[in-house]
Amino acid sequence: MNQNPAAPARRRDFLKAATAVPAAAVVTVVSNAPASARPLTEADKLARLASNTWPIRTLFKSRASASGRPQNPRTAEFKKKYGELTMLDVPQFTKDIFPGVTHMDLWSSLFGDVTDDSMYAKTEMTFGGNTRTAYEFDPSLPSAKKWLDKLAANIAKTGVKCHHVSNNAPRDICDLDPAKRRAGIEVAKKWLDGSAQIGAKTMRVNTGGPRIVPEATATRDYPRNDEIVKYLNNAIESFKEMADYGAKVGVIVTIENHWGLSANPMNVRIILDEVNHPYCEASPDFCNWEHEYMLYHGIKALLPYTHHTVHAKYWNRWKEVDVQKCVRILTAGGFKGIIALEYEDGPWDGIEGMRYLYKEVMAAL
Numbered sequence: 001m002n003q004n005p006a007a008p009a010r011r012r013d014f015l016k017a018a019t020a021v022p023a024a025a026v027v028t029v030v031s032n033a034p035a036s037a038r039p040l041t042e043a044d045k046l047a048r049l050a051s052n053t054w055p056i057r058t059l060f061k062s063r064a065s066a067s068g069r070p071q072n073p074r075t076a077e078f079k080k081k082y083g084e085l086t087m088l089d090v091p092q093f094t095k096d097i098f099p100g101v102t103h104m105d106l107w108s109s110l111f112g113d114v115t116d117d118s119m120y121a122k123t124e125m126t127f128g129g130n131t132r133t134a135y136e137f138d139p140s141l142p143s144a145k146k147w148l149d150k151l152a153a154n155i156a157k158t159g160v161k162c163h164h165v166s167n168n169a170p171r172d173i174c175d176l177d178p179a180k181r182r183a184g185i186e187v188a189k190k191w192l193d194g195s196a197q198i199g200a201k202t203m204r205v206n207t208g209g210p211r212i213v214p215e216a217t218a219t220r221d222y223p224r225n226d227e228i229v230k231y232l233n234n235a236i237e238s239f240k241e242m243a244d245y246g247a248k249v250g251v252i253v254t255i256e257n258h259w260g261l262s263a264n265p266m267n268v269r270i271i272l273d274e275v276n277h278p279y280c281e282a283s284p285d286f287c288n289w290e291h292e293y294m295l296y297h298g299i300k301a302l303l304p305y306t307h308h309t310v311h312a313k314y315w316n317r318w319k320e321v322d323v324q325k326c327v328r329i330l331t332a333g334g335f336k337g338i339i340a341l342e343y344e345d346g347p348w349d350g351i352e353g354m355r356y357l358y359k360e361v362m363a364a365l
Contacts, residue, residue: 040365042100043100044365045361045362045365046100046101046102046362047102047103048336048337048338048339048361048365049098049101049103049338049339049340049341049358049361049362050101050103050104050105050163050164050338050339050340050341051090051093051094051097051098051101051103051104051105051160051340051341051354052104052105052107052166052311052340052341052342052343052354053087053090053104053105053106053107053110053166054105054107054166054342054343054344055341055342055343055344055350055351055353055354056082056085056350056351056354057107057109057110057350058072058074058075058078058079058350059078059079059082059083059084059085059350060084060085060086060087060110061084061085061086061114061115062114063114063135078349078350081349082351086113086114087106087110087111087112087151088150088151088154090104090106090160091104091154091155091157091158091160092154092158092160094158094160095158095160097351097354098354098358101160102159102160102161103160103161103162103163103338103340104160104161104162104163104164105163105164105165105166105309105311105338105340105342106162106164106165106166106200107165107166107168108136108137108165108166108167108168108169108191109136109137109168109169111137111139111144111147111148111194112137112144112147113147116143116147117135118141118142118143118144119137119138119141119143119144119147120135120136120137120138121135121136121137121138121141122134122135123135123136125171136169137169138190139190139191139193139194139195139197140190140193140194144194145194145197148194148197148198149197151198152197152198152199155198155199161199162195162198162199162200163200163201163202163308163309163338163340164200164201164202164203164204164254164283164308164309164338164340165191165194165195165200165202165203165204166204166256166311166342167188167191167195167203167204167205167206168206169187169188169191170184170185170187170188170191170205170206170208171184171187171206171208172184172208172209173185173188173205173206173207173208173209173234173235173238173239173242174207174208174209174231174232174234174235174238174260174261175208175209175234176209176230176231176234181208181234181238184208184238185238185241185242188205188242188245188253189242189245191203192242192245192246192249192251192253193249195249195251196249196250196251200251201251201252201308201309202251202252202253202254202281202283202308202309203246203251203252203253203254204253204254204255204256204283205239205242205253205254205255206256206258206259206260206262207231207235207255207258207260207261207262207267207271208235208260209231209234209235209260209261210231210260211259211260212259212260213228213231213260213261213263213264213267214227214228214231216228228261228267231260231261232261232267232270232271235261235271236270236271236274236275239253239255239271239272239275239277239280240275240277240280242280243275243277243278243279243280244277244279246279246280247277247278247279251279252278252279252280252281252308253279253280253281254280254281254282254283254308254309255268255271255272255280255281255282255283256282256283256284256285256288256311257284257285257288257289257298257302258285258288263288263289263290264290265284265294265297265298265301265302266301268282268302268305269301269302269305272305281305281306281307281308282302282305282306283306283308283309283310283311284298284299284302284306284310284311285310285311285313285342286299286310286311286312286313286321286323286326287313287314287315287317287318287321287344288311288313292318292319295318295321295322295326296322296325296326296329299326299329299330300329300333303329303330303333303334303335304333306330306333306335306337307335307337308337308338309337309338309340310330310335310337310338310339310340311339311340311342312326312327312339312340312341312342312357312360312361313342313343313344313357314343314344314346314353314356314357315344315345315346316344316345316346316347317344317345323357323360323361323364324360324361324363324364325364326364327339327360327361327364327365328364331364331365339361341354341357341358341361342357343356343357
């Protein structure tokens, strides 16, 4: 079991220290690494990195390709350049593409053997008001457990560990419909079991609810937002239950700044403070923010809650993302966890984008 009982204590110490000194001193602490810190060796830096399957998701065999349907031309070109993958290949792929990197961040939607329907559960998804049928990997099914054993064997064989599961499967975690929320929590528990089976330390769960959160309304010229409180209440209760379960199996539940509640770091802080559990923490992403001022201030806001996992990202959604600056903020705040290379979109393909992030993160560590 991955014990982390010191996380809330460290969080309280960070906040206590921040309130005990002048504001100018706080800025200095966040922006400058300790002078006495020993410079990291190349091996030290490599030990802090993780490959990421999101940027290379189109290299993977899919249900569409398994059925013989034609591929997108860009996908076909990408596969021609680098080859086709399954998740079972990723440990060795990581060793080949990033020699010395021994951690992986695995996206939930790429799990399983797409030619074996017995590993997948039928589910209904609604996006933008449109509902479609999807088949998602279910870690609790017998054939899925056997597949996870194969992945665990490949991990052991190569020595490239699964550090984090970036999970999109548990949904509706803060939904106002009790049945939907309960279903989302149960899916999360199945995935926590599956994550433990392959040795993951952390697993993301999205907060769910509306992708754009309710806004405040004016009451005699003062803003008030009673609607968001309903979702926050549900998120807090859900993450308490998932954290308790995560403690039993040894996997920490994390909140990433995705859509909905978690797009705003203050909401993430509220949830984590209220949950107050060593198996529930933040896993911030460099780019998934609401506006450009959050690119750096958002990371600083979540640092006291961030102990194991971060996503370094380049995304052309923003005019400028200073990856090295983001890494220096992490270092100055005392983060010693794993930084996954999650290229989103821009001038490169997924592997070239990860290589760019690799160089930037290594330079800043």
